[in-house]
Amino acid sequence: MKRDTTIKNDLLIRTLLGEPTERTPVWMMRQAGRYLPEYIRLREKYSFFERCQNPQLACEITLQPVDIVGVDAAILFSDILVVPQAMGLEVQLIEKQGPLLPDPIKTQSDLNRIKVPDVNDTLYYVFDAIKLIKQELNGRVPLIGFAGAPWTLLCYMVQGKGSKTFDEAKGFCYQNPGLAHTLLQMITDTTIRYLKGQIAAGADTVQIFDSWGGLLSKQDFETFSLQYIRQIVAAVKDEAPTIVFAKGAWSSLEEMAATGAHGLGIDWCIEPAMARKFAGAHVTLQGNFDPAKLLSPTPVIRKEVTQMLQAFGPGRHVANLGHGILPNVPVDHARAFVDTVKEFRF
Numbered sequence: 001m002k003r004d005t006t007i008k009n010d011l012l013i014r015t016l017l018g019e020p021t022e023r024t025p026v027w028m029m030r031q032a033g034r035y036l037p038e039y040i041r042l043r044e045k046y047s048f049f050e051r052c053q054n055p056q057l058a059c060e061i062t063l064q065p066v067d068i069v070g071v072d073a074a075i076l077f078s079d080i081l082v083v084p085q086a087m088g089l090e091v092q093l094i095e096k097q098g099p100l101l102p103d104p105i106k107t108q109s110d111l112n113r114i115k116v117p118d119v120n121d122t123l124y125y126v127f128d129a130i131k132l133i134k135q136e137l138n139g140r141v142p143l144i145g146f147a148g149a150p151w152t153l154l155c156y157m158v159q160g161k162g163s164k165t166f167d168e169a170k171g172f173c174y175q176n177p178g179l180a181h182t183l184l185q186m187i188t189d190t191t192i193r194y195l196k197g198q199i200a201a202g203a204d205t206v207q208i209f210d211s212w213g214g215l216l217s218k219q220d221f222e223t224f225s226l227q228y229i230r231q232i233v234a235a236v237k238d239e240a241p242t243i244v245f246a247k248g249a250w251s252s253l254e255e256m257a258a259t260g261a262h263g264l265g266i267d268w269c270i271e272p273a274m275a276r277k278f279a280g281a282h283v284t285l286q287g288n289f290d291p292a293k294l295l296s297p298t299p300v301i302r303k304e305v306t307q308m309l310q311a312f313g314p315g316r317h318v319a320n321l322g323h324g325i326l327p328n329v330p331v332d333h334a335r336a337f338v339d340t341v342k343e344f345r346f
């Protein structure tokens with residue numbers, strides 16, 4: 001495994017690899033953007049995909065939470081939906097509504113419109129951003145690269161927009177399993193190339209976001225999600241520490257640990273002790289503070305974060321939220337979360 005030995009604060013990498021650390025590392029999913037006034041100002045000037053495609057802007061946004069909140073890792077500013085875009089689908093981001101894919105995949109002829117692209121032709125801007133970010137980070141903290149899990153990307157590529165249930169996407173899988181598996185394999189092949197490209201450009205670790213994994217039964221999670229995640233983890237885990245976050249899919253923690261991933265993200269609906277029992281001793285757990293709890297008064301945040309750290313116990317834990325930070329969280333509440341972890345010792 002390639003390892004950047006110039007990183008001064010490498011708590012995250014050491015924790016993912018199961019090495020001893022002085023304290024628990026901390027970062028927050030979706031930490032770049034949304035709740036930061038410095039980000040919102042940039043949003044007024046540039047469209048979302050302009051922010052993703054311009055390496056200078058992506059770099060500036062990636063560094064904001066490191067400078068402002070003091071997290072132990074940077075996560076690349078981009079989006080999981082740049083992959084469907086690179087495969088040939090149009091993706092728009094509508095202010096206050098979220099993603100819109102005007103021509104979603106419904107039939108075989110829709111599938112013929114997309115391809116497994118050369119990532120160097122289509123996603124070069126992400127690799128350029130990573131190179132610039134690594135330079136600007138100058139070894140302060142590691143850089144996390146990421147991609148959406150094939151199942152979560154299928155949800156958007158078929159449904160065409162966000163949804164609480166993704167019932168059209170699920171209906172597509174149950175009515176046309178052959179098409180669904182062709183699409184999932186195309187996304188998987190693209191994602192493997194994409195994550196390898198991110199690691200080659202300098203990402204120190206990568207996370208696979210399966211935000212909608214919890215919509216599937218345990219059996220369907222294996223069929224439509226985990227068998228593809230397994231391929232991705234197998235392809236990248238020897239190049240960089242790999243984290244799998246499948247929100248709500250706690251009933252498959254044992255199977256996810258068996259993929260060989262270094263870290264598993266969990267949400268706040270499962271207790272740390274239970275997650276540890278399912279996942280076993282040889283994987284790092286990441287999570288699992290309820291993002292809405294960051295709306296509590298800061299003394300409550302401090303007390304509950306301390307309880308969370310004690311519940312996970314020392315070692316093999318990366319403190320994080322159980323899902324992305326909410327846009328309406330005051331910055332000092334995010335800072336209270338981070339500071340509590342950084343001050344805590346077992």
Ligand SMILES: Cc1c2[nH]c(c1CCC(=O)O)Cc1[nH]c(c(CCC(=O)O)c1C)Cc1[nH]c(c(CCC(=O)O)c1C)Cc1[nH]c(c(C)c1CCC(=O)O)C2
Nearest residue numbers: 029030031032033034048076077078079080098209211324
């Ligand atoms: C499902 C999903 C998406 N994108 C992502 C996921 C998986 C994680 C999760 O479940 O939260 C992942 C993502 N999206 C973004 C990042 C950047 C890095 C980070 O800070 O973690 C990451 C890791 C930026 C973004 N991606 C998006 C924004 C907000 C739009 C804006 O700032 O104009 C940001 C900062 C847009 C986006 N992109 C997506 C949605 C549903 C939306 C709209 C709603 C929202 O704000 O989350 C798809």
